[in-house]
Amino acid sequence: MAISLQKGGNVNLSKEAPGLKKIVIGLGWDPRATDGSAFDLDGSAYLLKADGKVRADSDFIFYNNLKSTDGSVTHSGDNTTGGGDGDDEKVLVDLTMVPAEIDKIAVCVTIHQAEERKQNFGQVGKAYMRCLNGDGNAEIARFDLSEDGSVETAMIFGEIYRAGAEWKFKAIGQGFKGGLGPLARSFGVNA
């Protein structure tokens, strides 16, 4: 059963779904119906050490680096318009393959060229980010970006993190000033 998470809330994935192996982060939005530049939302994930930084740039998973070297995190590829049914972009995390030195995986969403295109999440129709159990696709957490992050252009959606031998998910829902580049740099990526 899906747990509705509030900002800052967390869920013990290993307890909620014993034997949980995979997590799917889904990002979806409606294509722009009005005239003007398309809304292009990008999902990204960061494999982070205990200090909150990546080991190397290859730990930054996004549309130009679809798979981590260890194979634990995979990005479904770039959707530049929001067209199509269901989640428009997906990030898959195989918990069993995450290297021991990785303490957490941050999952984020940014609007491509938000500043140039003068866009924010509030302008995008039905934008959301959600976290699913990779086995059976039960929804664990969901953020309505259009409503809750309306004036933001980048957001740290949540973190999948280790708590001893278990995995937890924390819903962060925190806006971030700047685009994908600055966000990646904040995690130690030399982008």
Place this chain on the structure above:
Amino acid sequence: MTPLLKGQRLPLANILSDSRCQIDMAVTGHAADFSCFALDAADKLVDESYMTFFNQPASPCGGIQFSQVNAISSFSFNLNVLPATIHRLVIAMSIDGEGNMQAIQSGTVVLKDHASYAFSKADFENEKAVMLAELYRKDSQWRLMIVGQGFNGGLDALVQHFGGEVAAAEPATVADNAANEQRISLEKRVEKEAPQLINLVKKATTSLEKVGLGSHKAKVCLVLDISGSMGGLYKSGAVQKFAEKILALGCKFDDDGEIDVFLFGKNVHQPVAMGLQNCQAFVQQAIHTYPLEGDTRYGLAMEAVRKFYVPANNGQAATQVSPANLPVYVMFVTDGSTSDQSFTEKQLKWASFEPIFWQFMGIGKGRKSKSKKLLSFASSDFPFLEKLDELQGRCIDNASYFSVAAPDELSDDELYDLLMSEYPEWIKLAKSRGILI
């Protein structure tokens, strides 16, 4: 006042003390119209009666009211009385006439006493109609959102966006509404500038709607005979009154509310525009400038009219169609026969390839009179006009003719009906031959 950004959401439950709120809109740099669309859960217009704007200033439930004071347009909402089917109220702005959002300077949307959104042309591109803001239900509470997005295709595109399966029908409604808006604004002008014309415009409207020309557009031209025999009619004011009736028709056909008046006798004079502001003593002044003359030359007048509206043909022979978007309705008034009959025939034949319709009216006695008393007369003052009406060798039948004993013989309704007796048919023919596009 909280400043709001494009895309920003504002829950109203904590702000409003009851279910009422007011949103004020203003724009500088270009005229614009504001409208409010009530949408259902599928984001479709619930029905046409829930498009609130100045010509339909209240929703059926009374929960949405439009008002305008000087440069400020306002929507007042009583959210509690709205039907539950309404999930979203979109406030839109459409640019009046030509141009798009680049024609404006700046504008504001103000949730009265609470929050405001300021925009300028830099926030937009070439949109002609934009959604400025919307009130919507979220978790059974109302929220305000600043939208700031729109369509280059204007209101049509906007309504299509809200229309779903009614997409094909809705734009026509909007076009009708746009025509209505134009009419309303012209009627407002008539009321202010020439109140004596109000009833005439209404009667003309009725006659036009009967023949399906309620939103038809055309230039209207009045050609007046100033031969000496017309003197009495000018003096009595009968011509002035008649000209006002044609001006009223012009107000319906022509959004600038003006008609072009040509005077002819021995000579033909450059047209003078008769409009709402100068209509009062127009004919008297015209006759003062161009006193009555000693001859009647239809052909000369027709040549001048053709030159004026179809400059490419320059009044010369024409054997090929001159396609145009906007037709010209010529009201040609005379009280006698012409001295240039063969030239007149040529002119009418050549003009049959042009987007000009000629409505002749003879003042005197004739066979084509509506008055039975006059019909009984065997003789006619206008044998030539009767012949002209049936003239062979034309591309299409481009003329109609009737006679009256006096310009005010017919009631206004009868006159307008008569003026529209052959014109609709001519439009069809002209379209089929590519004269009208």
